[in-house]
Amino acid sequence: MLDVNLIRQNPEKVKEGIKKKNYAPSLVDEFLAIDEEWRKLTEETDGLRAQQKKLSEERKIEEAKALKEKIQSLEESLRFTEEKRKQILNKFPNLPFEDVPVGKDDSENVVLKTVGDLPKWDFQPKNYIELGKNLGIIDTETASETSGSRFGYLKGGAAMLEFALVKLAMETAMKKGFVPVVPPVMIKSEMMKAMGYVDRREDQDETYFLEKDGLYLVGTSEQSIGPMHSGEIFDEKDLPKRYVGFSTCFRREAGSYGKDTKGILRVHQFDKIEMFSFCNPENSGKEHELILGIEEELMQALKLSYHVLRICTGDLGSPAAGKYDIETWIPSENKYRETHSTSNCTDFQARRLNIKYKLKTQNSKLKTDYVHTLNGTAFAIGRILIAIIENYQQKDGSILVPEVLRGYMGVEKIS
RNA sequence: GGUGGGGUGCCAGAGCGGUCGAAUGGGUCUGUCUUGAAAACAGAUAUAUCUGAAAAGGUAUCGUGGGUUCGAAUCCCACCCCCACCGCCA
Numbered sequence: 188m189l190d191v192n193l194i195r196q197n198p199e200k201v202k203e204g205i206k207k208k209n210y211a212p213s214l215v216d217e218f219l220a221i222d223e224e225w226r227k228l229t230e231e232t233d234g235l236r237a238q239q240k241k242l243s244e245e246r247k248i249e250e251a252k253a254l255k256e257k258i259q260s261l262e263e264s265l266r267f268t269e270e271k272r273k274q275i276l277n278k279f280p281n282l283p284f285e286d287v288p289v290g291k292d293d294s295e296n297v298v299l300k301t302v303g304d305l306p307k308w309d310f311q312p313k314n315y316i317e318l319g320k321n322l323g324i325i326d327t328e329t330a331s332e333t334s335g336s337r338f339g340y341l342k343g344g345a346a347m348l349e350f351a352l353v354k355l356a357m358e359t360a361m362k363k364g365f366v367p368v369v370p371p372v373m374i375k376s377e378m379m380k381a382m383g384y385v386d387r388r389e390d391q392d393e394t395y396f397l398e399k400d401g402l403y404l405v406g407t408s409e410q411s412i413g414p415m416h417s418g419e420i421f422d423e424k425d426l427p428k429r430y431v432g433f434s435t436c437f438r439r440e441a442g443s444y445g446k447d448t449k450g451i452l453r454v455h456q457f458d459k460i461e462m463f464s465f466c467n468p469e470n471s472g473k474e475h476e477l478i479l480g481i482e483e484e485l486m487q488a489l490k491l492s493y494h495v496l497r498i499c500t501g502d503l504g505s506p507a508a509g510k511y512d513i514e515t516w517i518p519s520e521n522k523y524r525e526t527h528s529t530s531n532c533t534d535f536q537a538r539r540l541n542i543k544y545k546l547k548t549q550n551s552k553l554k555t556d557y558v559h560t561l562n563g564t565a566f567a568i569g570r571i572l573i574a575i576i577e578n579y580q581q582k583d584g585s586i587l588v589p590e591v592l593r594g595y596m597g598v599e600k601i602s
Numbered sequence: 603g604g605u606g607g608g609g610u611g612c613c614a615g616a617g618c619g620g621u622c623g624a625a626u627g628g629g630u631c632u633g634u635c636u637u638g639a640a641a642a643c644a645g646a647u648a649u650a651u652c653u654g655a656a657a658a659g660g661u662a663u664c665g666u667g668g669g670u671u672c673g674a675a676u677c678c679c680a681c682c683c684c685c686a687c688c689g690c691c692a
Contacts, residue, residue: 226651226652226653229651229652229661230652230653230660230661232661233651233652233653233660233661233662234660234661236660236661236662237660237661239672239673240661240673242672242673243620243672243673244620244621244673246620246672247672248672248673249672250672251672251673252671252672253672254672255671255672375682420612555649
């Protein structure tokens with residue numbers, strides 16, 4: 188949610204910001220109009236209520252009675268207007284930081300740096316689907332029988348790789364003060380809304396909703412970690428609050444028919460380790476760098492080639508003000524593909540979740556302000572598995588286990 | 603799934619139709635006292651929103667949403683959540 192006062196006082200700036208994110212600037216005018224109406228109604232209703240209260244206290248029951256109907260009808264239109272106002276306000280995306288490159292979509296993201304060498308082979312490398320099938324560690328055919336398209340079984344070495352990756356990611360993040368969490372994967376709709384993922388039709392189509400229970404399946408553990416502190420006020424000294432969550436993630440992939448239909452790159456269900464941080468607004472820039480740093484550390488530990496992208500305004504998504512992606516080299520596609528993403532959502536989610544912190548002002552008075560929230564992928568299992576399998580393949584079709592994972596795996600090779 | 607109990611401010615806990623934004627205790631903060639601290643004493647201590655330059659004032663908030671009433675923390679309805687026990691279950 189955006190700060191109402193920002194829209195009122197700085198409509199041009201807000202227009203400019205949302206336009207960069209491909210939202211219609213007219214949203215601002217729409218809001219200002221309804222806001223004006225809402226204020227008028229509020230003032231009127233409050234005045235009448237004050238009158239009624241006074242009469243009531245003086246036991247002028249008849250006179251108070253006369254006001255009742257008027258107030259009730261005013262309250263009704265106030266409720267209606269309020270609801271509409273809220274709806275419009277919720278349509279606003281977070282504003283991008285000034286230094287985010289302006290662009291219409293993912294084609295205009297900017298490569299910040301490229302790290303690691305591309306693998307070289309003296310044989311014809313295979314893609315992970317073939318490798319995984321031959322080794323019997325990835326099975327999408329059986330999965331399509333049991334569950335339909337875009338599902339997969341990870342077996343044997345692939346399953347063991349997952350657990351090794353989880354352990355590595357958890358341990359790495361824990362060293363930086365992240366508390367490990369296994370969160371619920373079903374959350375209430377109000378929490379999903381607060382995280383800013385179901386405001387628009389397109390977003391709704393992406394999530395699974397359990398009608399009978401009124402619960403959403405999370406698309407990332409960010410959605411259930413954010414609400415952990417909903418309604419809380421932190422002491423300044425308790426920030427940052429860092430979590431690293433492991434959870435299964437569910438995505439309908441409704442808008443991606445025909446895209447990446449084979450294999451496990453784009454599936455309805457995968458496991459992911461996700462970092463999440465609640466922090467002092469002053470430090471959110473630094474915190475973002477920290478999270479990106481951990482992602483890179485993990486990539487370097489796996490010795491995979493990757494590059495870091497600064498995501499442009501048009502590709503940011505609703506809650507983020509700034510975002511980096513890491514794309515990892517996928518030999519069979521001869522290109523880098525997205526494996527990690529980290530966003531600074533500033534106070535956008537905190538406003539709706541109502542998460543604040545107490546700070547001392549200069550004259551040592553206490554006041555509260557919203558925290559900033561950030562999230563970032565440690566490992567998205569399916570995708571990082573693909574990268575490992577392809578980049579570490581051997582001539583005989585076996586997969587060398589990356590050195591850092593051998594201790595967890597107990598083997599050097601998957602064959 | 604069943605039965606019973608319950609959700610009140612930072613915490614504990616009273617209130618069960620008006621004078622209640624809410625007793626009392628604890629905590630926290632400020633001041634007095636003190637070389638310093640403790641103790642004692644005095645005072646302060648919610649949030650949101652509207653009007654206003656400000657001072658100030660209005661309104662709303664006792665799990666959530668409706669309703670009854672001139673008036674609701676208090677009565678009614680629905681929902682959510684928590685606790686205990688029973689059943690089922692990894």
